Amino acid sequence: MKTEWGFAQLLPLSTFNDADNGYLICDTCVFGAEVCVINYTSRGQSINILKERNNTYTWKIDNFSSLDGEIHYSDNQEFTAISQRKFNCKGYPKGNLTAKDKCQSLILGLNDLKTFPSVRKTYAKFKMRMRNQYHGEHMEIEGYNCFTSSSMAWGPSSFLLLTDLHDASNDFLVNDTLIVEAKVSVLSTGQNFSVKLSPYPNGDEERNGEEYISLYLVIAETNNLPPGWEVNVSFKLFVYHEIQDKYMTIQGS
Template identity: 75%
Template sequence: MVLMDTSSETRACTKCFSASASIGWGNHSFLSFTKLHDASKGFLVKDTLIIEAEEGTKCFSASTSIGWGNHSFLSFTKLHDASKGFLVKDTLIIDAEVSVLSTVNNFSKKLSFYPNGDKTRKGEGHISLYLVIAETSNLPIGWEVNVNFKLFVYDKIQDKYMTIQDANGKVRRFHGMKTEWGFAQLLPLNTFNDTDNGYLTCDTCIFGAKVFVINYTSRGQSINILKELDCTYTWKIDNFSSLDGQIHYSDVFTFGNRKWNLQLYRKGDLTAKDKCMSLFLGLDDLKTFPSERKTYAKYKMCIRNQYHGEHIEIEGFDCFTSSSISWGTSSLLSLTDLHDASKGFLVNDTLIVEAEVSAISTVKNFSV
């Protein structure tokens, strides 16, 4: 629910509404009377208060609530107005994305369903279905879980489930950068929509998932989390055009409990050779740090524009290990833009590079 002004007060949550128990949910201390009647806050203006409510997650129950929706979704006037494009040649297309939440092994999971295909992953002409790790904001930085799973589509005619899983029951690793796995082309739409196949009958379909979380009970991990570091390193490179060699390293600097460096390819690495300048953030203390440890870092790097504030930036959240000691981009800035004096990146043969890290977590294994 939102009280509208330039700095709106917001409270967001998921609740279960039940005809027998809880027909209303809210917040007893949503806004103090002091703030409400303070004219400078902008909530109560000319004795008028504006309240909005956003729709969110709903609880479906076989005994009470088998359907949720909106009684005033689209007016008949707009629906039948040909210029609006909703009803074309007496055909109305309705799309819905459905997610079903469940909690297993301390991880919240959901199924994410695209009835007309996930077009961002070449799912056109199919239905798409994914298993998703949800509510990841409650998990520690650097979390990961290995999962073996199967997805099911129920055939009501044959009274059996069609089972879909990765070849050879492959175990999938879920983590902060990859929170979902599944199938963009689960079933062709014509197969799914054909009532003779039993998947979609009476405009109803049933999906399921069987999830096996792989737990390594003989091992454990300890996580050292450093948040809101607000660490910035500036690398000023003079006489840029006289640099020799393919790669150039900054001085070593310390962020959190690790030592780092910046790695610059002035004419591009192998991927972007003679096209773009490449820049990477790398670990520099592998000799003194145990090789099995992982370090997760949320970082930002930029090439400063010395004429105005339009810097070239990249952001990332990556895992640094003994096998992946640096992360960044091969195509940070084209060589054309770099050497264009009007762009402001290379001024008086000087380039300024910055790196910033806002969060670091170090994960180490131990025997239990």
């Protein structure tokens, strides 16, 4: 069973240790990870991996200019996707958090976690789209998220600049109507498992990581997993650049 993913040669130590490069400041650094489970199987537990389907929900927002800057939900509050899981869309017409008064914010949320076992996770691949109502040049993003009782929603606070949204030549806002779509195309559910980051500050010599920072994503508490359990993941590892306020990102699987 594979329990570890990552990179032995993530970043040269000479680059990482040089404070001018912004990764190690005052003997402090920040690592991060984003994990998407592609599939996993096990003898002795029920895993539900669902096929890709077309599940597109359209949210037509009339009288957009009359909305205040607070949160607004899709008309019917929720829509049903694969396996009868219920989602909702919500938006902040004038932005949320750091994007306040700068960008339109859009959020996709799983709406039935209260009726779903707390030890289960729902993995979704989805697209969120703001339609160009004339020319088909839509603004869209694609993402993955693991929905749990502590993480019920996902979406960018900076989906689209308000200046671009209100620019009539972009055809997003027509006759004071905005059209938003959410497509949930892949979904799976399964039992919880946890992961942790395992850095090697001086490099992982056993895997040719000398003179590099090595960083791995590791499944925690493998003794609690059922026999025959396997998981395939797509992941991103991050190293924070404190000077430029951004992350160096490396993707793997």
